[in-house]
Amino acid sequence: MRSNRGNRALMIPAQLVAIVSLFLILYSIFGLTQENLGGARPRVEQGGEELFKTLGTLSVFITAVSYAWYHLKKKRKSPSPLVRLIVKWFDKLHKYTGYSAILLIATHGIYFLTQAVVKKETYTGIAAFSLLLSAGIYGFLIKRLPKKNMRKVHFMLATAFALVAIIHAGGSAIMAILCTIVFWGITELIERSATPAQD
Numbered sequence: 343m344r345s346n347r348g349n350r351a352l353m354i355p356a357q358l359v360a361i362v363s364l365f366l367i368l369y370s371i372f373g374l375t376q377e378n379l380g381g382a383r384p385r386v387e388q389g390g391e392e393l394f395k396t397l398g399t400l401s402v403f404i405t406a407v408s409y410a411w412y413h414l415k416k417k418r419k420s421p422s423p424l425v426r427l428i429v430k431w432f433d434k435l436h437k438y439t440g441y442s443a444i445l446l447i448a449t450h451g452i453y454f455l456t457q458a459v460v461k462k463e464t465y466t467g468i469a470a471f472s473l474l475l476s477a478g479i480y481g482f483l484i485k486r487l488p489k490k491n492m493r494k495v496h497f498m499l500a501t502a503f504a505l506v507a508i509i510h511a512g513g514s515a516i517m518a519i520l521c522t523i524v525f526w527g528i529t530e531l532i533e534r535s536a537t538p539a540q541d
Contacts, residue, residue, distance in 0.1 A: 356495045359476045360502060363469035367509060370465035394453040398467075399514045401446035402507055404439050405474065406518035409500055411436040413526045422536035425529055437481070444478050447471050466510040473503040 414429045451471050454464060477499035484492050507515040 352489050352491055353495060356476060356480070356499055359472050359499070363472050363502070363506060366465045366469040366472075367506065370462040391453075391458060394450050397446050398450035398511065401443045401450060402511055402515050403518045403521070404446065405443040405500075405503070405507070406522045407432075408436050408439040408443060409504065410522050410525055412497060412500075414529065417529065417533065420533050420536070422533045425533050425536070428529060440478055440481060444475055447474060463510055466506060470503055470506040470510045473499050473506060477503060 411432050414432045417425050417429050420426050420429065448471065451467055454467065477496055480492060480496040480499060484496060504515070504519060508519070
């Protein structure tokens with residue numbers, strides 16, 4: 343009984359983050375107009391803006407590397423030595439790429455919050471960062487606070503981030519997701535080529 347209560351309580355922070363993120367997205371789509379955006383106090387655009395945009399794009403692709411682990415972790419006992427080697431590397435990469443993405447997105451976001459003009463993308467960016475940061479926190483707690491649904495919540499937050507990243511970053515996020523899917527397909531082909539044919 344206590345375990346069920348603990349698992350339900352575990353969901354509450356993730357649900358709150360998801361609700362706030364949804365509100366920010368809806369507000370950016372329906373609640374903002376050019377007039378009230380123009381009424382916000384403009385900030386001076388800096389010459390380094392392209393650099394910080396690049397950091398944001400890079401973080402999306404780094405997150406995709408981390409997300410690829412969710413499919414690969416099922417292949418620890420793959421008949422292909424190459425796939426097992428890939429799984430081993432991604433097991434190590436998953437955590438570090440996730441934390442690196444959080445750091446890059448935080449740097450990207452701080453710049454645009456403090457130095458750039460407020461735009462609709464500002465709100466979707468905050469939503470995306472909130473989801474990724476929450477996924478990182480749950481990921482950090484998986485082995486330190488073992489609960490039945492911890493991995494599931496971690497995965498759901500990461501997936502929600504991917505969807506919001508499409509809204510916020512557009513083409514670069516879509517490209518990162520497509521690259522991940524193609525990579526999964528390649529590992530499947532490698533694995534099948536190593537599987538003995540059945541009579």
